[in-house]
Amino acid sequence: xxxxxxxxxxxxxxxxxxxxxxxxxxxxxxxxxxxxxxxxxxxxxxxxxxxxxxxxxxxxxxxxxxxxxxxxxxxxxxxxxxxxxxxxxxxxxxxxxxxxxxxxxxxxxxxxxxxxxxxxxxxxxxxxxxxxxxxxxxxxxxxxxxxxxxxxxxxxxxxxxxxxxxxxxxxxxxxxxxxxxxxxxxxxxxxxxxxxxxxxxxxxxxxxxxxxxxxxxxxxxxxxxxxxxxxxxxxxxxxxxxxxxxxxxxxxxxxxxxxxxxxxxxxxxxxxxxxxxxxxxxxxxxxxxxxxxxxxxxxxxxxxxxxxxxxxxxxxxxxxxxxxxxxxxxxxxxxxxxxxxxxxxxxxxxxxxxxxxxxxxxxxxxxxxxxxxxxxxxxxxxxxxxxxxxxxxxxxxxxxxxx
Amino acid sequence: xxxxxxxxxxxxxxxxxxxxxxxxxxxxxxxxxxxxxxxxxxxxxxxxxxxxxxxxxxxxxxxxxxxxxxxxxxxxxxxxxxxxxxxxxxxxxxxxxxxxxxxxxxxxxxxxxxxxxxxxxxxxxxxxxxxxxxxxxxxxxxxxxxxxxxxxxxxxxxxxxxxxxxxxxxxxxxxxxxxxxxxxxxxxxxxxxxxxxxxxxxxxxxxxxxxxxxxxxxxxxx
Numbered sequence: 001x002x003x004x005x006x007x008x009x010x011x012x013x014x015x016x017x018x019x020x021x022x023x024x025x026x027x028x029x030x031x032x033x034x035x036x037x038x039x040x041x042x043x044x045x046x047x048x049x050x051x052x053x054x055x056x057x058x059x060x061x062x063x064x065x066x067x068x069x070x071x072x073x074x075x076x077x078x079x080x081x082x083x084x085x086x087x088x089x090x091x092x093x094x095x096x097x098x099x100x101x102x103x104x105x106x107x108x109x110x111x112x113x114x115x116x117x118x119x120x121x122x123x124x125x126x127x128x129x130x131x132x133x134x135x136x137x138x139x140x141x142x143x144x145x146x147x148x149x150x151x152x153x154x155x156x157x158x159x160x161x162x163x164x165x166x167x168x169x170x171x172x173x174x175x176x177x178x179x180x181x182x183x184x185x186x187x188x189x190x191x192x193x194x195x196x197x198x199x200x201x202x203x204x205x206x207x208x209x210x211x212x213x214x215x216x217x218x219x220x221x222x223x224x225x226x227x228x229x230x231x232x233x234x235x236x237x238x239x240x241x242x243x244x245x246x247x248x249x250x251x252x253x254x255x256x257x258x259x260x261x262x263x264x265x266x267x268x269x270x271x272x273x274x275x276x277x278x279x280x281x282x283x284x285x286x287x288x289x290x291x292x293x294x295x296x297x298x299x300x301x302x303x304x305x306x307x308x309x310x311x312x313x314x315x316x317x318x319x320x321x322x323x324x325x326x327x328x329x330x331x332x333x334x335x336x337x338x339x340x341x342x343x344x345x346x347x348x349x350x351x352x353x354x355x356x357x358x359x360x361x362x363x364x365x366x367x368x369x370x371x372x373x374x375x376x377x378x379x380x381x382x383x384x385x386x387x388x389x390x391x392x393x394x395x396x397x398x399x400x401x402x403x
Numbered sequence: 404x405x406x407x408x409x410x411x412x413x414x415x416x417x418x419x420x421x422x423x424x425x426x427x428x429x430x431x432x433x434x435x436x437x438x439x440x441x442x443x444x445x446x447x448x449x450x451x452x453x454x455x456x457x458x459x460x461x462x463x464x465x466x467x468x469x470x471x472x473x474x475x476x477x478x479x480x481x482x483x484x485x486x487x488x489x490x491x492x493x494x495x496x497x498x499x500x501x502x503x504x505x506x507x508x509x510x511x512x513x514x515x516x517x518x519x520x521x522x523x524x525x526x527x528x529x530x531x532x533x534x535x536x537x538x539x540x541x542x543x544x545x546x547x548x549x550x551x552x553x554x555x556x557x558x559x560x561x562x563x564x565x566x567x568x569x570x571x572x573x574x575x576x577x578x579x580x581x582x583x584x585x586x587x588x589x590x591x592x593x594x595x596x597x598x599x600x601x602x603x604x605x606x607x608x609x610x611x612x613x614x615x616x617x618x619x620x621x622x623x624x625x
Contacts, residue, residue, distance in 0.1 A: 007512075309498050319513075320477070
């Protein structure tokens with residue numbers, strides 16, 4: 001680009017900032033729509049990103065190939081899963097299963113030697129449970145096969161359960177009475193898992209208020225039913241075909257159990273979320289269009305009121321192209337300033353939402369880049385018509401009218 | 404500087420075309436000062452617009468500084484306006500949101516210069532030459548009518564044009580300011596600038612070295 005053209009462009013941009021500084025209230029009012037639209041876009045991306053991160057975390061902790069066979073509660077109460085059904089399923093699906101964990105689940109009252117008490121969800125299970133759900137240890141160890149075989153009275157506490165029962169932080173080796181029996185605390189888990197209310201079907205709401213104990217072997221031997229069995233398949237593809245078989249088996253044996261597929265729940269949640277995001281995106285888009293129309297309206301009024309200026313510029317050597325460039329620059333500067341303000345407002349609102357609620361928010365620089373790009377594009381598109389209008393002004397007419 | 408031969412200008416109307424300028428022929432040499440009088444509607448402003456390359460003639464030839472302008476493209480006409488012609492209007496138009504120096508430097512924006520700082524420096528020098536150097540940072544709205552007209556002359560001179568076209572430059576001024584503006588015109592004319600000034604005032608017209616009248620599109624005594 002020749003130096004003279006660069007100088008002209010710089011002059012247009014500089015003069016545009018002078019123009020809008022001179023007509024502040026006009027600029028503020030016409031840019032408001034773009035400010036709100038861009039802020040909405042930034043908020044939408046932050047909220048959507050946060051929800052996506054939450055879902056991904058949930059998926060990561062559950063595993064894509066996990067299936068839960070859970071006893072189905074009906075009007076007569078809970079009817080646990082029969083162990084022999086589980087045995088048969090494991091035999092049939094054996095090669096496709098990477099890991100399985102049996103679970104006996106009850107609500108218990110726990111008391112420490114120091115007198116701290118509380119109600120918790122006890123999950124009597126196997127070591128494989130930790131692998132399937134990717135539970136991370138903060139200290140100590142998880143349930144082992146030895147614990148189950150020897151019917152050891154040991155327990156592993158989740159992060160929050162340990163904090164409530166042992167506020168002084170001394171957790172490992174402490175004694176805990178669970179429903180009348182004393183257990184030794186051998187492990188302490190890191191805080192983990194999803195708090196998504198949409199995943200309540202997975203009983204994850206109390207994921208940080210659990211006590212894990214060894215599966216009660218005696219009940220397995222005597223074929224006492226289970227509350228839940230978790231199967232982890234080697235791949236999602238293998239899981240799909242196995243689910244069909246499991247459903248047929250459940251129907252054939254009239255088992256009062258249901259199949260819960262976490263990935264399906266998450267997909268449903270994602271689909272609902274995508275629809276909601278699309279709706280919000282449409283609202284933000286509408287605001288941006290309204291903002292663009294606001295800018296166009298202001299620019300058209302500008303063209304009308306500044307005809308003598310346009311005539312003067314043509315008289316001193318401006319071409320139609322120069323006039324178009326000048327007015328497009330003015331629209332772009334206004335839209336860019338509105339975009340920057342919208343980004344700022346958006347981030348402040350996101351910070352306030354994050355501070356005031358437990359919503360997960362994702363601060364993403366790409367939201368700022370996108371918001372700014374969209375704002376400048378809106379300015380360019382909606383500033384184009386007024387610029388062409390300005391270029392069509394007759395210098396003779398405009399100078400004569402102003403005389 | 405100017406060579407006009409058989410120049411006519413007409414506008415299409417509901418009936419026959421409206422003839423505004425009829426077969427004009429005259430010339431204006433470098434350093435000449437021509438005043439043009441005539442009643443309203445005689446075609447003075449139209450002639451000025453054609454000579455200023457803001458409008459085109461229907462017929463005839465118009466040669467400015469050795470260039471035949473009737474066949475030039477809009478872009479080339481813009482270059483001619485920027486480089487060779489300075490305008491002073493009856494109402495001195497300014498860009499309100501720019502200060503005085505930037506207003507005077509406005510023709511530089513559309514010229515070949517690539518140095519904005521040098522443009523502003525030159526604008527300040529021109530403002531000095533019309534006695535407004537200290538008002539360089541002021542907004543045009545803060546100036547009196549006489550000051551605005553002097554600033555408009557400074558702007559017209561920015562690109563060192565060979566021709567100054569003035570349309571009733573003293574029409575809105577009091578006696579003292581008329582005297583000041585004409586004094587500047589005479590000085591510029593002595594320095595070699597060709598000036599064509601349209602006026603209604605015979606006393607103002609008498610300040611020019613040559614005088615002519617335009618009567619119903621026909622030039623008399625040019």
